[in-house]
Amino acid sequence: MMKKPLMNFMIALACTTFTLVSCGNSSESLTSSSSDSSTASSSEFSSFPVSSSESSSQDQNNPTISPKYRTYYQILIYSFADSNGDGIGDFKGIADKFDYLKTLGVNGIWLSPAHPASSYHGYNVIDYYYINPNYEVSGYTFDDFLADAQANDIAIVMDLVLNHTSTEYSWFLQGLNAFKNNTESKYKTYYTFSMTQTTQCPNSQNGVFYESLFSSSMPDLNYDNPDVREEAINVGKYWLNKGVSGFRLDGAMHIFTNYDSPTFASDKWNNDVYDKNIAWWNEFYTAMQTVTPDVYVIGEVWSSESKIETYYASGMDGFFNFDTRGEITNAMSGSVDYSAWLESYQTAIRSYNSNAIESYFVDNHDTPRLAVGLNNVLELKMAAALQLLAPGNAFVFYGDEIGLKGSGGSGDRLYRTAMLWGDSYATNPSLFGIGSSFTSSTVSGANATTQVTDQTSLFNYYKNLIALKNANKELYSGTLEPVLTGSNYYVAYTVTQDEFISLVFHNLSGNVATFNLTGSTFTLSGGLSVSGGLSVSGDAPTLSGGTLSMPGNSTAVIRLSSSDITVTPILF
Numbered sequence: 001m002m003k004k005p006l007m008n009f010m011i012a013l014a015c016t017t018f019t020l021v022s023c024g025n026s027s028e029s030l031t032s033s034s035s036d037s038s039t040a041s042s043s044e045f046s047s048f049p050v051s052s053s054e055s056s057s058q059d060q061n062n063p064t065i066s067p068k069y070r071t072y073y074q075i076l077i078y079s080f081a082d083s084n085g086d087g088i089g090d091f092k093g094i095a096d097k098f099d100y101l102k103t104l105g106v107n108g109i110w111l112s113p114a115h116p117a118s119s120y121h122g123y124n125v126i127d128y129y130y131i132n133p134n135y136e137v138s139g140y141t142f143d144d145f146l147a148d149a150q151a152n153d154i155a156i157v158m159d160l161v162l163n164h165t166s167t168e169y170s171w172f173l174q175g176l177n178a179f180k181n182n183t184e185s186k187y188k189t190y191y192t193f194s195m196t197q198t199t200q201c202p203n204s205q206n207g208v209f210y211e212s213l214f215s216s217s218m219p220d221l222n223y224d225n226p227d228v229r230e231e232a233i234n235v236g237k238y239w240l241n242k243g244v245s246g247f248r249l250d251g252a253m254h255i256f257t258n259y260d261s262p263t264f265a266s267d268k269w270n271n272d273v274y275d276k277n278i279a280w281w282n283e284f285y286t287a288m289q290t291v292t293p294d295v296y297v298i299g300e301v302w303s304s305e306s307k308i309e310t311y312y313a314s315g316m317d318g319f320f321n322f323d324t325r326g327e328i329t330n331a332m333s334g335s336v337d338y339s340a341w342l343e344s345y346q347t348a349i350r351s352y353n354s355n356a357i358e359s360y361f362v363d364n365h366d367t368p369r370l371a372v373g374l375n376n377v378l379e380l381k382m383a384a385a386l387q388l389l390a391p392g393n394a395f396v397f398y399g400d401e402i403g404l405k406g407s408g409g410s411g412d413r414l415y416r417t418a419m420l421w422g423d424s425y426a427t428n429p430s431l432f433g434i435g436s437s438f439t440s441s442t443v444s445g446a447n448a449t450t451q452v453t454d455q456t457s458l459f460n461y462y463k464n465l466i467a468l469k470n471a472n473k474e475l476y477s478g479t480l481e482p483v484l485t486g487s488n489y490y491v492a493y494t495v496t497q498d499e500f501i502s503l504v505f506h507n508l509s510g511n512v513a514t515f516n517l518t519g520s521t522f523t524l525s526g527g528l529s530v531s532g533g534l535s536v537s538g539d540a541p542t543l544s545g546g547t548l549s550m551p552g553n554s555t556a557v558i559r560l561s562s563s564d565i566t567v568t569p570i571l572f
């Protein structure tokens with residue numbers, strides 16, 4: 001992309017003339033005691049420039065971006081919202097909470113596996129072509145849910161677990177039986193069976209060993225068999241035709257693994273199987289595009305950043321960045337140059353795929369919740385600002401926005417406990433396999449219903465951050481360039497898409513920092529107008545006469561426009 005003169009100038013300025021007039025002690029990290037939330041009145045918040053994100057094509061104030069760019073919300077169906085009082089979350093419950101999600105500002109949902117399955121979490125599927133009956137209540141089907149989501153411009157991304165099935169799947173049972181009895185069945189080659197135990201086939205049922213990388217209840221499908229690849233593609237096409245917008249692909253790096261390697265136990269992959277996995281996902285993605293040209297597909301490659309990057313060669317839209325959380329918490333402690341990291345990752349993934357979309361998340365159903373690690377609303381607000389204003393798509397795990405955490409046990413189920421609504425939609429973990437010992441709470445103690453009405457809550461901080469991103473859409477799809485500030489505690493970068501440029505500032509220190517944006521070499525060829533700013537204290541960042549004053553632990557987004565200079569007071 002051609003750089004615009006303003007951008008060149010901006011970066012030159014950043015390197016040479018950004019002046020820290022008063023930055024206090026920049027080595028001081030976040031402190032919870034400095035928060036004075038009482039200063040942020042509801043009237044101040046209501047004057048925030050609320051997103052006009054629904055009016056995509058006619059929006060003169062934003063670049064036109066692909067509908068794939070959204071702020072997504074990950075929902076575990078069973079734990080989220082129960083509409084009929086049986087204690088189990090369901091699609092009607094989610095739909096009844098669309099108003100909550102739209103208030104928050106998210107406009108995409110990653111749904112946990114929705115198929116009939118052998119376990120509560122759904123990752124061992126019994127039939128890819130059906131919906132778990134627990135999730136459909138009387139008079140409200142998955143089709144109804146998809147129609148309601150579409151009417152609300154909420155994209156539904158379905159979790160597809162294609163690497164393996166359940167041992168209860170008819171394909172597996174028929175294949176195993178035919179293999180054992182040496183009878184005819186196409187399902188004999190849907191899986192990898194053996195009459196003897198091997199590295200590849202460690203587990204057995206009825207005397208037949210089979211490949212099962214994750215657990216004995218999750219037999220791997222055999223993707224060397226073209227019939228299996230065709231079947232997986234048919235599954236994807238089936239649900240796209242039903243109306244889902246795309247897929248989250250579970251275990252995307254586990255399709256092919258390197259069983260022949262003597263180092264298999266310690267390293268299940270080598271370059272050959274990486275290439276096979278990437279080729280397969282390209283085949284799958286290309287097939288999905290024939291049904292839905294704008295299909296959004298994101299894969300789980302739980303690996304190092306350098307390996308995740310290579311998967312973008314598949315052409316797929318996104319892969320979760322598993323380093324996000326560590327980079328954010330390290331940035332908050334001053335040990336990481338956050339904007340440099342964002343730039344290097346964007347550059348790397350775009351080198352594999354010019355349409356690559358970043359996918360940043362801080363926790364999911366497999367990782368401890370960030371709220372447990374930080375256990376501090378102030379720090380959760382700053383972490384949210386760093387995540388949600390990064391280029392690309394942010395994924396918010398249900399409850400992150402209220403500081404949800406669990407207690408009463410450990411392990412995966414702890415991260416998957418009931419959403420804390422404070423109303424009749426609460427689910428009951430003892431009824432869907434999590435167990436009665438697990439209870440939910442939040443860092444502040446306030447439930448979702450209370451936080452929606454409290455303008456100083458974590459929920460409303462998330463809401464205002466997402467609104468800021470939706471009002472400056474180049475923040476989704478634009479090209480990032482770091483702005484040097486001289487301290488890891490001052491994160492600054494520009495994001496450019498077409499003629500739209502946003503300047504993002506985070507003051508991660510606990511002290512006021514003042515930046516002079518009008519140094520002697522700084523001539524505004526366009527103009528500065530403030531889109532919005534937030535601080536954990538409720539004090540407003542201000543821009544006056546080209547001087548940006550940032551309270552401790554605050555964020556500002558400044559829109560550089562091509563119109564005349566307009567300096568608007570920051571609204572927080």
Ligand SMILES: [Ca+2]
Pocket residue numbers: 082083084085086087088089090134137
């Ligand atoms: Ca229910």
Ligand SMILES: [Ca+2]
Pocket residue numbers: 163213220221254255256257
């Ligand atoms: Ca596999």
